[in-house]
Amino acid sequence: MTVLLAVTCAVAVGNIYFPQAIIPLIAAGLHTSPDSASVAVTATQLGYTAGMFLLVPLGDRLPHRSLLVALLSLTGLALLAAGCAPTLPLLVAASALIGLATVAAQVVGPLAAGLVAPERRGAVIGTLLSGSIGGMLLSRAFSGVLSEWLGWRAPYLVAAALVLFLASILARTVPVTTPSSCQPYPALLAEALRLLRAEPDLRRSCFYQATVFAGFSAVWTSLTLLLTGPVYGLGAQAVGLLALVGGGTMLCTPLAGRVVDRRGPDSVNLVCMLGVLFSAALLTAGALGGAPGLAALVAGTLLLDIAMQSGTVANQARIYALRPDARSRLNTTYMTCAYLGGSAGSWLGVWTYGDAGWWGVCALVALLTMLALARHVVALCGGKPGATGSRPRATAVDRPIAPR
Structure with missing residues (x-):
């Protein structure tokens, strides 16, 4: 079941990322500019953010199996619509619907966290995240190679068939779970916001x-713009192949989960933030072009992937220990904020690249990470005992409690 749930995370997350590798081909196929075509990527991420806020809280209210099957079925239909879209506005609309529905991975996380002992929660989260990372990386390679052969529509149509097939499997295999909340839907949404105010x-x-x-x-x-531009002059296939370099991240997140179980999330967060800063320094050399620049991009993106995803393990282990009866709502709040940041980052990245080039993008990464690091140092130095999440609250009573 853990393997099946990890595959579900991979397929769901892959739907968000595979368009990144085919932006130039979408632009050529729909006779628009790459900057305009990148709106489809932003629309997917914004839809994903909306789906996390509007749909993931239902994981506390509905049986997980029914919710997962419904979400995957809707995702498959949206992928079909995107693959057949004749114009960019229709593709953007279908992309937003894909993002809205493909939130199955965020339903799987709270489901799995409730099925394992607290002292193993970090390791299981790391395993599921490995599946998500695999989907993220393989989807870029898959879309880059397939679109070079068959055109930009092919990745959408193949992904639709895969998603619908997975929905049919989950309909028969996911265990029946009892909802942890009987609150009405508006109350679930309000609770997600209340938790953000109540939980430091x-x-x-x-x-x-x-x-x-x-x-x-x-x-x-x-x-994508750097590799397909004049500095490197490569195709969309190269972007997908570069993404495969991050496959090492799949091995690192389970290890990060075990470190979180032993030492707590704060130490892992600190190392990860420093790793992101170092990756930004490495990535700056990518502007040089040629073999040295490409080597810097390989090393920098690998370190960036490992640091970002390992930090995700630490963050999720911390929040899942806060309220066992509200894990879906906690995850809703967390992932909504994360993907609001990701959507803003996609837009800022394209804008910064257009105005300041690749160096500006690397400086943007460093600036954003310094903000997170400063907040973390404040928490480590000034937080009261127990408030900094130095260890997951695994000793707390881990059974459903009455909804507030």
């Missing part, structure tokens, strides 16, 4: 992920 550890986890993920999105959205 949730607020800072959201801030960490929003800033770091904004930098991550800025890099990967701009990287």
